[in-house]
Amino acid sequence: MASNDKPETCSGCNEPISSGRIVTALNKKWHPEHFVCNTCRRPIDGAKFHQHDGGVHCVGCFAEHHSPRCHGCGDPITERVIQALGVSWHANHFVCGGCKKELGGGGFMEQAGRPYCSACYADKFAARCSGCAQPITDKAIIALDGKWHRDCFKCNKCRNPVTDSTFQVQDNKPLCGKCA
Template identity: 40%
Template sequence: MEELDMLLEELAANSMKNDSDKKLTLNLPAQSSGNTVTSGQSSEKDVYSQLPAPVSAEVMSPGTATRELDSIMNELLGLNLEVSEQMAEKDTKLEDKKETAGTNGEKDPAEGNASKNLSKNIDTIDNLLGTLSSDMEKMGVQTAAKGHCASCGKCIAGKIITALGKVWHPEHFVCVVCKEELGGKGFFEREGIPYCKVDYENMYSPRCAYCQGPILQNILTAMDRTWHPEHFFCSHCGERFGTEGFMESEGKPYCPKDFYMLFAPKCSGCGESVRENYLSAANGTWHPDCFVCSDCLKPFTDGCFLELDGRPLCSQHYHTRTGTLCATCNTPITGRCMSAMGRRFHPEHFVCAFCLRQLSQGVFKEQGGKPYCNSCHDKLFL
């Protein structure tokens, strides 16, 4: 210590002799004396005389680390998107070149270079993700993989969607038809495959037999087909069916009124539709109450009728129309017949109008529209 003090005094003296304005500052080690010797003007601040205040090393909180992770992941996704866009442009150019090369029979080397560049970019992103995961682990943030994406098969370290018993990257959980992301909305599942609402309904919902649109709520089943309830109506009048139900013809539904009007047989008597009990006779269909003699309108109590020109007639009026009534007894002639004076007679009823003897020989004389035998005619009129 004495030698050190002596050295300091010599240095101070030499300094004052050589240059009165020159200043010299010496910061002694803490092990020696713990005192600080300063030469020159005392008003000047000695930068070596004080140690800087210690700064505590803060550990990044998990929340801050997570936000940093999200920021970096967004940058990586942006990078991936940019790479994808560039590769899409390259693919378009490669397709054009490939068509040209195919015409010339040559192979374009740009195709192989594009594949190598794509593989290189994917490897770069994977390396960045690996480095990021390691750094986050050092900061106290758990970055262990949450599972493997059911779509791409890669580990999931950021946001995750759990659905259908699997885990997915949010951008990979999409409708299998339109590729729309399903993370922020509802979805439908069929055989383990996700669909958006529109595509699922278009592909698997039952179809209305009238409008062919998907049936989403109430469904009506009739004639082995499905219908919107508001679309199941009469094919003729358009009215919806009530308690009377409907009737079918050629695969179309009809209300009973229109069905009978359009398709039911018509009564040959009144012309109305025959719905229930009916009779088939005289080449027509009849209501039981309408099957009567066309002349006297009386029913056929004995069940027998005769037909003339498609009209049913009782025996009396049939023979009247055909002229086969006996002119004497006014009853139908069903057997042998005598024709005379424009009329017809039963043989036994063709007699002399005066003596009433049968004119069996067919010899007679007429007077006043009546037949007479020769003797009576001579007596009466000669």
């Protein structure tokens, strides 16, 4: 400071900062002991702090009191947040309810409030084909008290897919018009 300059004024106590360290933050000057966390009231040491609701908070208090909580573990989320199913998740806790694989920001299916990858969802919850018993994940043919993949709804004699809107039934199995 030059001899004709007046000393800086501390934004915490409004007293001059005549010697020693000066903390510069938020376009203001502070005595180091007066730049404090609004929650724990301890001096903020170092360059990392957070602003929230007009106040400053140390990293620990901000995480504990203002960070979103992970729906999976309940702990504060201080890094990447996944918002899904109306709640917040750590990326490594937003996992498939079946295979437990991380779902990240990709697509998922929901069942009873739990996320599932498309493969697990199909395996656990999709309708099963009356022909092959595999999950139906696309359009289905509904006939003979069941759902069928298009390629599985086959004539019981010639084994070709039945594509006509009318067909015959023998032993609760479809017959195409040619074989009927």
